[in-house]
Structures are given as C-alpha cells and as structure tokens.
Amino acid sequence: MPPRLTSRRSRVASVLLGGVVAALVLAGCGGSGGGSGGSPEDVVAAAKKNLDETSGVHLTLHTDDLPDGVNGVVDAEGTGTHAPAFEGTITVTLSGQPFQVPVVAVDDKVYVQLPLTSGWQDIDPAQYGAPDPAHLFDTDAGFSSLLAETTDLEKGDTVRGGQDNKEVLTEYTGTVPGEVVTNFIPTASGDFDATYTITDDDELREATLTGVFYEDADPMTYTVTFDDYGTEKDITAP
Numbered sequence: 001m002p003p004r005l006t007s008r009r010s011r012v013a014s015v016l017l018g019g020v021v022a023a024l025v026l027a028g029c030g031g032s033g034g035g036s037g038g039s040p041e042d043v044v045a046a047a048k049k050n051l052d053e054t055s056g057v058h059l060t061l062h063t064d065d066l067p068d069g070v071n072g073v074v075d076a077e078g079t080g081t082h083a084p085a086f087e088g089t090i091t092v093t094l095s096g097q098p099f100q101v102p103v104v105a106v107d108d109k110v111y112v113q114l115p116l117t118s119g120w121q122d123i124d125p126a127q128y129g130a131p132d133p134a135h136l137f138d139t140d141a142g143f144s145s146l147l148a149e150t151t152d153l154e155k156g157d158t159v160r161g162g163q164d165n166k167e168v169l170t171e172y173t174g175t176v177p178g179e180v181v182t183n184f185i186p187t188a189s190g191d192f193d194a195t196y197t198i199t200d201d202d203e204l205r206e207a208t209l210t211g212v213f214y215e216d217a218d219p220m221t222y223t224v225t226f227d228d229y230g231t232e233k234d235i236t237a238p
Contacts, residue, residue: 041068043155044148046202055230055232056080056230058226059092059225059226061073061075061077061224066220067218070093070214070217072091073093074090075091080134080137081232083235084138085235086133086235087233101114102119104235106135107237108132110124110134111237146180146181149176150176151171151175154171154173156172158169161197162199165197170197171197172195174194175192176191176209177191194209195208203229207223208222208224210223
C-alpha cells in the first residue's frame with residue numbers, strides 16, 4: 001500500500017475516533033429539566049441519573065466553525081446504549097475535504113469503514129489517544145461524569161419548543177474544567193462554557209460546549225441535539 005495512502009487512512013481514523021468521542025461527550029451532558037425542580041445543582045444531579053438509567057439515546061452533533069486547517073469532526077449521528085455500544089456515522093474534514101465514516105463500537109472493539117477502503121476494520125482507539133466510544137456510557141467514569149463537574153451553574157430562560165411547541169424548555173449554563181474534558185478529548189485545553197437546554201420531563205434537547213478542542217486552534221462550539229430516550233437497539237459487530 002502506498003505510504004501516502006496509509007498515512008491518510010491513519011489520520012482519518014484518528015480524527016473520526018476523536019469525533020465519536022466528542023459526539024458522545026457532548027451528548028453526555030444530557031439533562032434534567034424543570035420537572036426536577038430545585039436548584040440548578042439539583043437539576044444537573046437528576047440529569048445525570050436520568051442519563052445513566054436510560055437504555056439508549058439517539059444523538060446528533062454539528063459545528064459551523066471548525067477552525068481553518070484543522071482536521072476534525074463537523075457532523076455526527078448515531079445511537080449509544082448501556083450495553084455498552086455505539087453505532088452511527090460521522091463526517092470529518094481532512095485537508096479541507098469531508099469524509100463520512102460509519103462507526104460501530106461493541107464488545108470492547110471498535111470497527112470503522114475508512115474512505116478508499118472496502119469492508120470494516122477493527123482498530124485500537126488507544127493508538128489514536130481516544131477511548132472505546134462505547135465505554136463512554138460508563139456511569140462512573142463515562143461522559144455523564146461531566147455533569148458532576150460542571151460548576152457555576154445558573155438557570156436561564158424558559159420557553160416553549162419541540163414538536164408543536166408542546167415542550168417547556170429551560171436553559172442551564174455552567175463551566176466544565178478543561179482537565180475533565182481532556183479525559184475524553186486529549187487535545188482539549190482550558191475551561192469550557194456549557195449550555196444545556198432541558199425539558200420539564202427531564203430530557204435534554206440540546207447541549208453546547210464552547211472552548212479549545214483542537215491544539216493550536218481558536219475556540220469553537222459543538223452543538224448536540226438528542227432524543228429517543230429509552231431506545232433499545234441491538235448493536236452487533238459488522
């Protein structure tokens with residue numbers, strides 16, 4: 001295989017693994033809304049409990065401001081469960097060109113379909129400085145642990161939204177310490193501003209995280225929307 005092609009595939013694998021992690025981490029900032037009542041801290045504690053107890057969720061991730069020259073994720077979509085497992089696709093930008101990459105993580109293995117290849121490949125995420133995406137659903141050390149580390153929480157506006165404006169949505173803002181984010185995205189640095197939009201029946205509809213995700217790059221924002229709490233999906237190796 002030509003060295004240049006091998007190098008490109010390795011870079012794509014690295015970026016897509018980081019993208020899956022980013023997607024899962026941000027979705028992990030899932031929330032509990034006005035239905036929980038109490039202080040913002042009480043709401044966030046209930047949010048973690050709600051997220052940890054659901055069988056699975058569907059999520060999407062998007063950014064409009066990936067810094068120029070950065071190889072990173074711009075979109076992601078998939079389902080995560082507490083099997084633990086993850087299945088979905090992400091779109092990464094590599095040398096200015098977008099690539100959509102299917103990903104399946106289950107039974108302690110991560111499978112990807114890299115561009116310019118046929119079939120699935122079993123890769124070791126540790127080689128790319130990232131954990132197994134499925135393990136990010138761990139209730140003690142997974143992405144929901146970010147909720148417990150969010151500081152300076154404040155309650156914001158409450159509005160109507162969702163389908164047919166049937167949902168009551170409340171915003172909560174806070175700060176996530178950089179050292180917590182680096183547990184999932186090694187290149188992250190500094191503190192991150194978090195905003196959680198939460199329904200009155202304890203489900204997150206949108207989460208944003210703003211900060212420096214990529215080394216030597218400007219701050220940027222990822223936005224995650226998710227739904228279908230209680231999803232039950234049998235994710236198997238391809």
